[in-house]
Structure formats: structure tokens, C-alpha cells
Amino acid sequence: MKNKPLFLIIILSVIALGFSSCALFKGNKFKVNTSFTVYGDCEMCKERIETALDRKGINTAYWSLKDQKVFITYQSDIFTEEQLHNIVAMVGHDTDKVKADDIVYQNLPGCCHYRKEETEW
Numbered sequence: 001m002k003n004k005p006l007f008l009i010i011i012l013s014v015i016a017l018g019f020s021s022c023a024l025f026k027g028n029k030f031k032v033n034t035s036f037t038v039y040g041d042c043e044m045c046k047e048r049i050e051t052a053l054d055r056k057g058i059n060t061a062y063w064s065l066k067d068q069k070v071f072i073t074y075q076s077d078i079f080t081e082e083q084l085h086n087i088v089a090m091v092g093h094d095t096d097k098v099k100a101d102d103i104v105y106q107n108l109p110g111c112c113h114y115r116k117e118e119t120e121w
């Protein structure tokens with residue numbers, strides 16, 4: 001049985017290949033694009049929003065200051081769209097569905113205070 005190790009290596013490679021193509025397929029199957037309104041006021045907001053969304057299960061996240069919108073590609077088997085809204089709201093940014101906690105919002109640097117009612121006071 002001189003060939004046994006070689007045979008084992010081949011079997012293991014086939015199994016590994018099977019797993020990786022499975023993962024690849026899975027990755028595409030659940031990959032979803034979405035965009036929704038996220039309020040912010042400056043480059044620091046952009047950094048804060050994109051950093052909050054920089055996590056496993058989120059492929060790309062881009063926030064546009066001009067559009068007041070975030071564009072996200074994520075894995076729908078890991079996150080729901082509601083969770084994405086919550087992640088952004090948690091760091092102090094209102095979305096079109098979830099309002100950020102007032103205390104978290106108050107603690108943002110002054111330049112990041114995007115809520116209109118506050119600047120009008």
C-alpha cells in the first residue's frame with residue numbers, strides 16, 4: 001500500500017475543494033445590496049458610519065454625505081436590514097427607520113450634529 005498517502009491527499013483535496021466551492025456559492029446566494037437614508041454632517045460621520053458597518057457579514061459599506069444615504073452589500077444569512085439600521089443608529093446616526101438614542105447623539109462632536117431642530121434653536 002505505497003499509494004495510500006497519495007490517495008488520502010487526493011481525497012482530502014477533493015473534500016476541501018467541495019467545501020470551498022460550497023462556501024463560495026453560499027456567499028453569492030445570500031449577497032444582498034441595499035441602500036437607505038442615514039443622516040450625518042461631515043467626514044467624521046462618514047468614518048463613524050462606515051467603521052460601524054465594517055464587520056463580518058458586511059461586504060461593503062459606503063456612506064454618501066451628498067445623498068445622506070448608505071450603500072451596503074451584506075450577507076442576508078448573517079444580517080437583516082433592520083439590524084443594519086440598528087448598527088448605524090447605535091453609533092448616533094438616525095436612519096429612515098431607526099432613530100439614534102438622544103444621549104448617544106448628544107455625545108457626538110458638535111460638527112456631527114445633523115438634526116435640524118437643534119441647529120435652529
Ligand SMILES: [Cu+2]
Pocket residue numbers: 040041042043044045046111112113
Ligand atoms: Cu460628523
